[in-house]
Amino acid sequence: MGVGIGVSSFVFEDGTVDSTYGFMDFMEDYPLKEIIEKTHHLPCKIDNDARLVALGEALYRKGKGFERVLVLTLGTGLGIGFVVNQKLNEQLPFAHMGGHISISQTGDPCYCGKIGCLESLVSATGILKAAEKLHWQEKNPNSPFTVESIFKAAYAGHADAKQIVDAFLTYLKMGISNYINLYAPDRIILGGGVAKGLKNYLPILQEITYLGPYKKYKTSIELSELEEHSGILGSASLFIV
């Protein structure tokens, strides 16, 4: 029926890409949609990758049956997608930089220029940066320098790892409670590479304190099971929703 593609940038309705601060410079003014359509004789639709991850989750897995599904993709950065009644909440990805809500007054500046952006604290990049500050690699030469191994070490009681993960969980819970005030999701799904290591910590994240929009408001937090497949399913579903 067609070819759906997700890119980590702002994408206009006609499929042209705004590279947004240089993430995808090579895509700017590149006629990807036109080339795909000519080469494959199929229509092509392009959208922001985090939005398509959210669409995949909302339609096919952990977001199924929920009205307002917020998906946070914790990878190199922090991607945001919001789906209401099985549809993306906005025509265009206006809020795709929503990971840059500032939640701390201290720390290194984010690449956006602000201090304490949620993205710079809970992304894989942020976690590894925190580990570098504690000289993780020099102290643990036999442990792979990955987010997953830091999470595992923390669960086993490793002091440095615990410090990193405790800070991460505090920041993530603060971020989620802020997003609850903005989006009022009835389902929150955490995906991306970082979420793969979060299984043991899900009960801690689920203890989040928040102020709902009305008294009986309830939300739930789950981890993605679809992992990389959610973006593929979401891209394909551009043709069915």
Ligand SMILES: [Zn+2]
């Ligand atoms: Zn920022």
